[in-house]
Amino acid sequence: MTTFRQAKLALGAALAFGLVTSLPAKADEQFFPLQSYRVGPYAAGGTGFFGGFIDYLNLINTRDGGINGVKLTWDEGETQYEVERGVEVYERLKSRPGVAAWNPLSVGIAYAMIDRIGKDKVPLITINHGRTDSTDGRVFPYVFPLLLNPYSETSGIVNYIATREGGSDKLKGKKIVVLYHGSPYGKETIPIYKLLADKYGFELEQIEVPHPGNEQQSQWLSIRRAKADYVVLRGWGVMNPVALKTAQKTGFPVDHIIGNVWSNSEEDVIPAGDSAKGYVAITTQASGAEYPVLQEVIKTVYGAGKGNLDDKKRIGSVYHNLGIVNGILNVEAVRIAQEKFGKRTLTGDEVRWGFEHLQLDPARVEALGAKGLFHSINVTWDNHEGNGRVTFQQWDGAKWKVVSDWISPDWAALRPIIEKSSAAYAQERGIKIRTSGDDPVGQ
Amino acid sequence: MTTISQAFPTPARSSLLTANALGIVLLLLLGYGLVPLIGSDYLMDAVLTPFLALALAAVGLNVLTGYAGQVSLGSAAFLAVGAYAAYNLNLRLPWLPLLADIVLAGGIAAAVGIVFGLPSLRLRGFYLAVSTLAAQFFVQWALTKFGWFSNDNASGVIDAPVIRIGHLTFTSATGRYVFSLSIVAIATALTARLLASQTGRNFIAVRDHEVAAKVIGVPLLRTKLLAFGVSSFLIGVAGVLWAFAYLRTVEPAGFNLDRSFQILFIIIIGGLASLRGAFIGAAFIVVFPLLLSRLGAAVLGSVFDSGVLEMSQRIVIGALIIAVLIAEPRGLVALIDRAAAAARRIRSSQS
Numbered sequence: 001m002t003t004f005r006q007a008k009l010a011l012g013a014a015l016a017f018g019l020v021t022s023l024p025a026k027a028d029e030q031f032f033p034l035q036s037y038r039v040g041p042y043a044a045g046g047t048g049f050f051g052g053f054i055d056y057l058n059l060i061n062t063r064d065g066g067i068n069g070v071k072l073t074w075d076e077g078e079t080q081y082e083v084e085r086g087v088e089v090y091e092r093l094k095s096r097p098g099v100a101a102w103n104p105l106s107v108g109i110a111y112a113m114i115d116r117i118g119k120d121k122v123p124l125i126t127i128n129h130g131r132t133d134s135t136d137g138r139v140f141p142y143v144f145p146l147l148l149n150p151y152s153e154t155s156g157i158v159n160y161i162a163t164r165e166g167g168s169d170k171l172k173g174k175k176i177v178v179l180y181h182g183s184p185y186g187k188e189t190i191p192i193y194k195l196l197a198d199k200y201g202f203e204l205e206q207i208e209v210p211h212p213g214n215e216q217q218s219q220w221l222s223i224r225r226a227k228a229d230y231v232v233l234r235g236w237g238v239m240n241p242v243a244l245k246t247a248q249k250t251g252f253p254v255d256h257i258i259g260n261v262w263s264n265s266e267e268d269v270i271p272a273g274d275s276a277k278g279y280v281a282i283t284t285q286a287s288g289a290e291y292p293v294l295q296e297v298i299k300t301v302y303g304a305g306k307g308n309l310d311d312k313k314r315i316g317s318v319y320h321n322l323g324i325v326n327g328i329l330n331v332e333a334v335r336i337a338q339e340k341f342g343k344r345t346l347t348g349d350e351v352r353w354g355f356e357h358l359q360l361d362p363a364r365v366e367a368l369g370a371k372g373l374f375h376s377i378n379v380t381w382d383n384h385e386g387n388g389r390v391t392f393q394q395w396d397g398a399k400w401k402v403v404s405d406w407i408s409p410d411w412a413a414l415r416p417i418i419e420k421s422s423a424a425y426a427q428e429r430g431i432k433i434r435t436s437g438d439d440p441v442g443q
Numbered sequence: 444m445t446t447i448s449q450a451f452p453t454p455a456r457s458s459l460l461t462a463n464a465l466g467i468v469l470l471l472l473l474g475y476g477l478v479p480l481i482g483s484d485y486l487m488d489a490v491l492t493p494f495l496a497l498a499l500a501a502v503g504l505n506v507l508t509g510y511a512g513q514v515s516l517g518s519a520a521f522l523a524v525g526a527y528a529a530y531n532l533n534l535r536l537p538w539l540p541l542l543a544d545i546v547l548a549g550g551i552a553a554a555v556g557i558v559f560g561l562p563s564l565r566l567r568g569f570y571l572a573v574s575t576l577a578a579q580f581f582v583q584w585a586l587t588k589f590g591w592f593s594n595d596n597a598s599g600v601i602d603a604p605v606i607r608i609g610h611l612t613f614t615s616a617t618g619r620y621v622f623s624l625s626i627v628a629i630a631t632a633l634t635a636r637l638l639a640s641q642t643g644r645n646f647i648a649v650r651d652h653e654v655a656a657k658v659i660g661v662p663l664l665r666t667k668l669l670a671f672g673v674s675s676f677l678i679g680v681a682g683v684l685w686a687f688a689y690l691r692t693v694e695p696a697g698f699n700l701d702r703s704f705q706i707l708f709i710i711i712i713g714g715l716a717s718l719r720g721a722f723i724g725a726a727f728i729v730v731f732p733l734l735l736s737r738l739g740a741a742v743l744g745s746v747f748d749s750g751v752l753e754m755s756q757r758i759v760i761g762a763l764i765i766a767v768l769i770a771e772p773r774g775l776v777a778l779i780d781r782a783a784a785a786a787r788r789i790r791s792s793q794s
Contacts, residue, residue, distance in 0.1 A: 078753040083697050
């Protein structure tokens, strides 16, 4: 009986709280629903990224009192990187007032949301990952693979290898092996590597590492047998340190392994110890805490004891900085939309307009205290990636050091492939292709 | 024989039957009438639709494990087969109505289930469970390996089509929920009929004593394979609901071993060899964690981050499962029956 009464009390409390939290927002709040993952195999990425994102939102609230007086709020739902949990969190948080944008940081969850956010008219941000053809804003008005989609990443890596070899004509006859994670994310770039191999005339071999990738002996033996000049590591989680260790065991030079954007964090190299020394990886945002915006986060947010990372040593790490950059992009999109629609709580569709005008040149990036942290972004209504630049960093055993300029991927060559794929999607789904940014959007 | 029927006088039986029928009618009224009327989108989209899909999968596994006594760890594989089969039928034979797709997808899952059921003729218990693991790994591997299954989509993730029957489209949360409810209700009713027939009794005979069943003339081969087929059919249909009505996307990683275990836990906790058990178990596994997470976030959300809350929930749920199984190894359904019997006793002693 007592347990029953307790259960009833608990249920009552939950319902009461549900009512309280679902009260309409005061006129001046913008809400960020967070499908975060702090538990499970990919928790390192989740805690860093969402920690950085929350830290930046906190900074805006504490330092500026919100965006033009509009307070930023957020709520987390744990997904463990699992699709159905992500969907549940979406359904749970979507009816909260003033939703600005969704940032799931998971390809699987993002795919499951594309239909839903189109109907609910709220932007979906997949920074540095996601579905490549959603770059085409004519077909995907609400999806934004900001800074870097998988194809641009591929092109950036090939361009970097070309500069190391002394020009793209030197790629001819070279042998590049792509070692990819056996998952939707890992397979996304298979066709584009083939295309670039044909274009530049390098030999290509793509080898799959089954999830989770903690055993790679046979793959690295094949790499040795293939006499590869470069290995592109397209990994995720535990696969990365294992790859670096196995490479050392089989005698492959570590500085000829190029990591992709999800193989570029401290969490990938530190477990590999000495074998990671000299490893190079692509990134859209430099690591380190020396940038003014990070100094302010440390002073204002962590100084007040409101920092989100438990381990302060992770401030300025790759994932944390990605979260900060993601925060900057979200906040600036809202700010840009406010210029047009008024300094109030915006609807999701108005924030979508803001993202479609998210143009931050290097001067504006410097004014935001992020010079050197990331280069620039130039999103338009039909280009939802925004031409982010990439740079390459090398692990020296203790920290990442930038070893290249900001490199541009070959966007012009990639665009036709993206448009072909998005056109097929539009036809399959019966979506009307937008012809200008003023077109009403709807699916 | 006569003594037994005297021990269970007919009036009590019929009143029990009508009570059951009344309960089902009430549930259906609630499901079709009240829930769509006053339920929120969240309730229908994120709670009830996955509950229905998993409950149907559990009904399927219960036919195999609970009634026919064959342990399987491959349920998620059959979910995946159903989902991918329906997707490909819809894509490649666009003139076929969706309902036919669903039935055919169930049929394909059944065929795959029968193939993987063949070892059950030689293996039993744990050994069979391990051999059904082969289905789990093989199906997931094949779906990732061969691009044809996902229409050569670069990342291997596919979008589920809109649910459409004739001119009716089920695009709203209510629509998808009502669609799932109808499929699950029909499938469960058909399963109940099957289990009440000679075939159902054959299942139980095989479960209780294989040799005895063989001696009294139950065809072992046919019965076992039929159990695998029916079970995989139901799980395949559940996979279609899971992919089309709930997630609206399909990726092989979503049908991993964890999902197989989840369905197995549902029938163990709910109660083996009971259709009600499948639904009660699914409710426990789907709804209870959500309730707990809401409660945890409400009460302690300001103190701990979501990661800590998630971990503590797992501990609570694990402990509860152990407690339930110690209190009643036959599952929640037996617990409820005992409570109902006690209530009846009290009432009859009062009157």
